[in-house]
Amino acid sequence: MKRIYFDYASTTPLDKRVKKEMDKCVFGNTMSLHSFGQEAKRVLEASREKVAGLINAKPNEIIFTSSATESNNLALKGLAFKKKKGSIVISAIEHPSILESAKWLSSQGFVIKKAKVDKYGKLDISDIEKLIEEDTFLVSIIHASNEVGTIQDIEKIRNICKKAYVHIDASQSFGKIPIDVKKLGVDLLTASSHKMYGPKGVALLYIREGLAIEPLLHGGGQEQGLRSSTINLPAIAGFAKACQIAKEEMQEESARLRKLRDRLAKGVLRIKGSYLNGHPKDRLANNAHFRFDFIEGESLVVQLDLAGIACSTGSACSSIKLEPSHVLLALGLKPEQAHGSLRVSLGKETTEKDIDYFLLVLPKIINQLRLISPFKWNTQKK
């Protein structure tokens, strides 16, 4: 059976060119004085330059970390440790790494406030404005939702943040849409490698030049003392290659995916009692997110999987938990609507054929599930 992967928002396979770059990477320790070390150091700095280039940052503004989760933790806690007290504004639809870091900071005496979103997942800018007070030192916003794909207007948000620093979690948008940190005016930015065909185990935190934060990992003083650890060079070199590829191919690939996604959405929405979650336009080109009346999302994922199609309900990070997605609830969906949702995320290997197969299989599964549904779809709707 052919297996179709529709969960690129969760993680992506390695691009073959990235793999090649990693395979040829040297193994030395960047901190060593000898030539093995110096070679490694050169690869590190060349990689940093490539990565910085994708978001118009300076190389010295890029700190390599092990994951977007670590970058998000470092952004929030690193700045909070520096500030010692005050409040942070986040949105109601953040990734768990922001939510849980914020929760932990609130146990340490910091005040955390959550800004509302509208039914499309767009941030309510006037709500952010209300939440920002004199002691607010940070506003942290997810750039594009990891669930529904809605993209926020960062420039507008930046404009009303006054003295507060702005961090964006660009884990889903980095490499998929153009990002210019100077133009957006953000102070901190998280980006991940394994969401854009780079290896797992590497990510970055952009820190605007001049902004001081505290490290989370203390030790040998790598990464300007902000992130100690032996440099994970093959992963960083791979990440850099993925950034270079994204820079060259983003526009074309994005257009291709948008076309496929729109074809998919059009087909899915022909199913009775199906709805699109998230913004109709301001969303990632590879993201489609639906909900279906009288459908339990996990059963749907399992049935699709049996038919060779990998999708998710909620994000991977929350798919193990049985609670309804906090993102979908924030959009105003009822728990049963949230539970009846499906995320379909496309990527480089997605073809028109895959979409057609999906559109062939999905209505049948929905139908079967509704037949056995305790909610008696048929009688209620006829």
Place this chain on the structure above:
Amino acid sequence: MKRIYFDYASTTPLDKRVKKEMDKCVFGNTMSLHSFGQEAKRVLEASREKVAGLINAKPNEIIFTSSATESNNLALKGLAFKKKKGSIVISAIEHPSILESAKWLSSQGFVIKKAKVDKYGKLDISDIEKLIEEDTFLVSIIHASNEVGTIQDIEKIRNICKKAYVHIDASQSFGKIPIDVKKLGVDLLTASSHKMYGPKGVALLYIREGLAIEPLLHGGGQEQGLRSSTINLPAIAGFAKACQIAKEEMQEESARLRKLRDRLAKGVLRIKGSYLNGHPKDRLANNAHFRFDFIEGESLVVQLDLAGIACSTGSACSSIKLEPSHVLLALGLKPEQAHGSLRVSLGKETTEKDIDYFLLVLPKIINQLRLISPFKWNTQKK
């Protein structure tokens, strides 16, 4: 020119068999419900079992992290956050990731005490005993020194630690000497992958069943909620393979390296004004560490490098700094003696020929350096 790598204590090249394991690893996200995710989850748990097997731990006692630095930070801070106050005893020859974590904890109100070592780098057990007080909740000791290779008597140390938990940093010893966490009686243990022919970007923290600590990275709740982040599966699978290989080959490889190292040490110590640093017997089989009168270690490293030989002075983590090694100072060496030191660490690719070449080249370089030394070796010694 042939290049000889004598810096295995800093980092090791990937074992080809590890590389193969990583190449065939699946890419799915372990948190996904679909088959790509479930496959990934199976690889993760099989890997955990292999890694646990090397130190006689249960699989659920292994938390995967991104580096030994992270594991060390997690051990110290994770337990400190749980305990909220009290004191920690470390040794004077810890890795910077322990020293700096401890320093940071002292800025947070914890009391840090450092136990002395003798001239061979062996911990003064009576000194530890004196330092442990009623409020001491943790004793953290480097199992084998990353600089001089001296191995500590953990069982003896464990016996005098009373109620305090014991953490060992086994970054250098893991995979090189047999470790049985139950027999040693330790509560926490740090081990690294890239020091034993596994990939960079992955390490572990062993946490004895029943011992509760706080996480450093908050988020999706991976690794029993103790280390959130998308699982870096290819690296973990590689680490597991490296553990399996170490289990099978450790004994033989260790005997081979010991023989080579002894041949090297014998040859080096024929040079006038040369001395062995560290313990003559209780040291890692692959570690040799010397000091030379009237020699500046960095010049020596550079000259050796020009001759195609990669060694280090101090550890990689401190080789960029110009301060004398805190480890060597703790052994009682004067700053100029510490500066005149050289670490030669052997590994899988080291051959007898490499040793002979080193023994041919080193005396000439020492001689040349002494000729231009401001300390006028020749006149003083004749």
